[in-house]
Amino acid sequence: MTGFIPRDSAAVDSPPLATASDIIHLDMDAYFASVEQRDMPLYRGRPLVVCHTDDPNSLRGVVSAASYEARTYGVKAGVSVLEAKKVLKNAIFIAGNYDKYLHTTRQIKEICRRYSDIVEVYSVDELFIDASKVKHLFGGTARVALEIKRAIQNELNLTASVGVGPNKLVAKMASEFNKPDGFTVIEPDDLPDVFAPLPVGDIVGVGRRMKRHFDAIGVKTIGDLADVPVDYLTAKFGIVGAALHNASLGIDGSVVAGRQAREIVKSFGHTHALGSGISDKRELKRLLLGLTEGVARRMRREGYYGRAITLRLSLARMFSISRSKTTAYFTQEAKDIYPVAVALFDRESELVEQYPPTLIGVSVSRLIRTEDGIQLSVFDIIERKNKELTVAVDAIRDKFGERAVFRASLDTWKRQHHTVPRLEVAK
Ligand SMILES: [Mg+2]
CATH class of the missing domain: 3.30.70.270 (Reverse transcriptase/Diguanylate cyclase domain)
Incomplete structure (x- = not known):
């Protein structure tokens, strides 16, 4: 690496490196496929493809796991069933039993x-x-x-x-x-010694897009990344930049979240009651801006960033609607949140004209937190979704027992598992 300032010149508050590997x-390994091969002798030693579909005989759906025998043909989770059937003529295709x-x-x-x-x-x-x-x-x-x-x-x-x-x-x-x-x-x-020679793409959370950028600036290994000034990384990748810098040094401040450490804060939101209703859109947007600024201020004070922005409207005391959009970036700034809230609002223009809102609100969810002001870990950011669902499933089961997990939540998990916007999980 040439042309970069040595990393020592960048001021970073990093969590200290742990002294023991605990x-x-x-x-x-090939989890779903292994469970099926364990339970069904017929499947052992053969290419087995577990599909996320209602009908494994159809060509629709997506592969949710492939046995090691199937992986040698390049079939893996996320590939479409259609693609998998093209390369695996003699494989066994089954629907997953989640x-x-x-x-x-x-x-x-x-x-x-x-x-x-x-x-x-x-x-x-x-x-x-x-x-x-x-x-x-x-x-x-x-x-x-x-x-x-x-x-x-x-x-x-x-x-x-x-x-x-x-x-x-x-x-x-x-x-x-x-x-x-x-x-x-x-x-x-x-x-x-272990980290420096590894390809930069091995860092949890460095996806294709990021890797392409690193390729372009000549950063090939994790050691190369450690030499990139943190200021450069934050300018390029926002809050993820500092986490990447730490990650390149093997530093990660996130804790193992046992039962006691579950997230309590789920969203930040403010609402405003509007008496018998206001239909003036400019006035409503002005209120929305004020609410957004309040939400953003609270998020900054408490160290949270969020991605899902929700607009709430009660219309003429008759019914309520909420509309959400997930943004590409985690943010805690009104300048990022407000345009999304306004776009959601504009889409409901006709409803607003017909039924003057009696309440307006905005909230931000899908949160991550910088722990006690410490730099965020790359890790915390990226697979948050998986974690949220696992916790959700756990919570349902704790409450209602083993049989109470609904297909809907599995579908949600599946969707989340296969789509990681912006930051692709390196797998
Ligand atoms: Mg695995």
Whole structure:
């Protein structure tokens, strides 16, 4: 790298690098396909494609998992069933049984919880475990990780790739090192040597678009990225820039969200009652701007950024509507939120004329937070969606029992799992 100022010149408040590798990441290998192969001897050793579709005989739908036998043909999650059937003439195509997978995930979680009660179900096939409080009972975090891996193998007959590192970012990258059935420990002291030569695309959250940009400026490895001044990165990628800089150094301030650490704040919103109704659109937009500024101010004060903007209108005391749009960027600024709210408002122009609003409101959800003013982790930003749904599913099950997860939420999960706008998950 030439032409860049050395990174030391950039002032960054980074979370300190942990001194011990106490975070475990479990990534189940070809999860849905492995569960099916486990339960059906006929499927073993053959290319098996689990589809997200009502009818696996049709050509519609999308692949939600492929066995390793199918992956050698390039078929993987996210590919259309049509494409998969073109390259895999003799494969078995089945519809996914998501209730079964979620149930199995719960079993995996229970196994992990025998060792530590700080367990985060991060997505349906990935879990984080914080072993810092319990490692002395088992002879170290690596032993905890190995025992969990063995218990999953023995009791559930499934393999997991396991990574151990000083934080979630490093642990997650470590679990990628040796798939399937891998086991990789990265100690803090080894971090710079291990990280620097890796391709920059290996950082969790660096998607194709970002990678293209890095290619263009000659940043090929994580080591190269560490040399890019943080100011450059923040100018280019907004709040994600600082997180990227930290990530390049293996620094990640996010915590393993056990049961106690669940997000409480879901949205920030302000509303304004309008008496018997106002139909003057300019006046309504002026009010909307004031509400938006209030919301943005509160978000900044409490350190939140959000992506989903919702407009609420009560119309002539007769009915209420809410309209939402998800933006490409996380923001906490009125200048980003207001135009979206206005666009939503303009679309309801006719309704507003017909039924003068008696209440107007704006809110921002899909939140992420900078923890106690610490730099945001790349990691926190990116797979938030998976996490939200896992937590939602958990919450439903805690409340209503195992059978209460509706197909609707699975569909939501699926949609979210396959579409990660702007920041594509590197997979
Ligand atoms: Mg997996």
